[in-house]
Amino acid sequence: MKFTELTGGAGHSLMSATPGPDLAAHDYTETEYAVTGSVPGLTPTGPAPPADFTTRVLVRRPASPHEFSGTLVVEWLNVSSGADAAPEYTYVAAELVRAGHAWVGVSAQYIGVEGGSGSVEVDAGPSGLAAKDPDRYAKMSHPGDAYCYDMFAAIASGLPGGPLADLAVARTLAVGESQSAMALTTYVNSFAAAHNVFDGFLIHSRAVAGLPFGAVGAPADINRAFSGGPMAIPDVGAPVFIVQTETDLLTNFRFFLARQRDSECLRVWEIAGSAHADLVQVGPFEEYLGCPDPVNRGQQGFVLRAALRHLVAWARGNDAPPTAEPLRLVETDADPVLLLDDVGNAVGGVRTPCVQAPTTVLSGIVADPVSRICLLFGSTHPIPDEVLAARYDSVEHYLRTYAEAVDAAISAGFVLADDHDEIVADAHPELLPD
Secondary structure, X not given: OEEEEOOOOOOOOOEOOOOOOOOHHHOEEEEEEEEEEEEEEEXXXXXXXEEEEEEEEEEEEEOOHHHOOOEEEEEEOEOOOOOOXXXXXXXXXXXXXXXXXXXXXXXXXXXXXXXXXXXOOOOOOOOOHHHHOHHHHOOOEOOOOOOHHHHHHHHHHHHHHOOOOOOOOOEEEEEEEOHHHHXXXXXXXXXXXXXXXXXXXXXXXXXXXXXXXXXXXXXXXXXXXXXXXXXXXXXXXXXXXXXXXXXXXXXXXXXXXXXXXXXXXXXXXXXXXXXXXXXXXXXXXXXXXXXXXXXXXXXXXXXHHHHHHHHHHHHOXXXXXXXXXXXXXXXXXXXXXXXXXXXXXXXXXXXXXXXXXXXXXXXXXXXXXOOHHHHHOOEEEEOOHHHHHHHOOOHHXXXXXXXXXXXXXXXXXXXXXXXXXXXXXXXXXXXXXX
């Protein structure tokens, strides 16, 4: 495996609506590399012969080896927009930099490197790395998603001896959201035990099935992750943490069919009041989505930071994360629906302060969405003034109730004490009636 620092051009091409932490202020560096190697492949009809690849990785790490925690977090970059993005980094970056973890984003899939159509309606500009910046990425070459799983593992395995050679990597975790979570579902199911590269997995927002094996010289068919039969997570000798939203449980993701009981090596958290994507991901560009309602403003980002910290400890051999009640469903003649409380928020699941002390109705289920992107981003609706007035007799009462919900979420392990002040500041007393 050969890593070569990338220079020239306009710099790395990684979609993000929000900038994330100031890396320099946290004494972190950011460097992009081309990585070249050769791996075998696996197609829907069987093995494929080894093929060469040249893809890219983006490395964000403590500048000083002495500040490194020992944990390497490797994200399978998401290509649902038709270009690489790092949604999981957006959610957990604050935890990464305060803990001293190294993060690496890997362009593992064909579309991210060579270009192609995404599965959501987003204008990501020119498709493919070379088209976006030929001065920097002209030598990129992906042999097809028949090879993406072995590529991801080989790259992760090579990082400690390559760009991170000066760091004492004690554990390597794989993370991915949405399509990348579906890829990791397949990876855990079919490759993880044999490769023995990763010490833990954070699979965020998967569908009922995994991303299928791809073809040589082509992308995998993401549609089969939604239409396939339920894919279970086996015991692969490393902890697997699955975090799901309301959107993932129902809609066409249909995860309710793939639910599993927690075990010594598996935890599943389903977050009440959460959507597949939310305001954290879209930031100031919400209006450009064209959705008729405000997007979901839930607090899953805080839950994901906690999940990552639990996974790091679990991978070290410490206690498994706390268990969580699943979201409660009501059976119907068709697919089940969420059981809702008196204001319209979901019952059960991981409870964050915004659903325990609500000022809005937060949902991951959009009735008759105008687009795929609006389905994914959920919704936020007001609670009638008279309902809020009946629930809280004053702003002070609301703030006390919210503060108690913060303490309860921290005590349960679903929110970190380090995030106390930030999540307290996310209260919304201004929404209460005068």
